Amino acid sequence: MIAFARARWLALLLPAALMAGALGSQYIGGLFPCEMCHWQRWPHYAAIVLALAAFAGGRASRPLVVLAALCILASGAIGAFHAGVEYHWWQGLTRCSTAPGSGGGDILADIMATPLIQCDRAQWTLFGVSLAGWNALFSLAGGTAILALCLKRPR
Template sequence: MRAALAHRQIGVFLVVAGALALAVAWWVEHVLHIMPCELCLVERWPWRILILIGAVDILLPGLAGGPILWLSVPLLLASLGLAFCHAGVEWQWWPSPLPGCHAPQITGTTMAERLASMPLLPGKPCDYPTYLIPGLPLSMSVMGGLYAAAVLGVFLSMKNRARRAERRIFH
């Protein structure tokens, strides 16, 4: 009973952590009107899946409880990797791996053909960092990576505590 509660708390934590990450991204995009680049959009996916894992754990603690929670580790590592990749693009260490982060290829011989080949919305270049806190030289992608590392640390700590609680019950 106590171990199931600990697992359910971890599920709630994952849902809240994922929702917070997506809420900040939504706030930056829709309230501050800062357009995300293609890498920013990709960086949101691990958080969406993390919410799903947490929700499954909350709804099915007896069936999925412990094992499904471990899927959050590769997701958080993927989030860290995406943040590192994005930071490297921002710091000019390497080019973006995504084609949408590069200048659009405009083709055509006439002005009408060139206008027709232009994208409907201009894309934000992935190498242009977004700084949310004035005076703090951490871009959103770097802060996202630090957040993913913190969530991973808290998750591992909570899992360790749940494992110790299970040992006490069975011994």
Template structure:
């Protein structure tokens, strides 16, 4: 099996996260699926992959002497992808009812809403209330969080394999 060079993988990882993030924005702004609080947190993790991948990839591109540490950069982005897979898997489990989520964004939560917030929501001026325990979209029974978990786990595994082969 052909693997990309370890010093190039962080840039590919940043591109992969950018595509995943682009998909999330497509669902939000084109298909009008409003994200929940945990969805936003998942986006921040992919932003971390983009940042780490770009910084380490650019450094290794312009400073060839650092390429021998490419396996460490692969472990870094792989660790962030693993964090993403775990977090997205936790969120998917909340959506499927396997465990309870945070009280602030689930049906079981008791959040306080002010009268002005309620009036703004009823008049159409407020943001919609999006619960973390209700999947906004599914395909083949898998939610967006579930797909994020699967893609992130695959990318974490690939990052680890590249690091292991190049270490």
């Protein structure tokens, strides 16, 4: 039962800490999110709600923590994809990661429709890893740890 309690706390604290960092970097640090940054946030919001619901107790606690872990893993997967776009390993899926004029139509209209925050440019890095990359690392490791703790048999 101790392992599950740890999993439940980790399922709440990990996405809460990552969201505190993301929102802090936005509102205090002045780093504005691109479209793919927002995509990474939604699964964390869902994980926080699911983890809070798991603290309400009952028989649904374990499935709620597992769902929270899956949401955290989803955010990590989006973060890994976004980091790959930033490092130019592959092309992104949105207008914020394509060059103006690549649509083949009116160049001025393409420029005006291009978002100010580009998804394929990291605004900040630490040890060469972007915020999307750090989210991927923490989310994938944390989500895996939560699932492992949920599967651990009580002694």
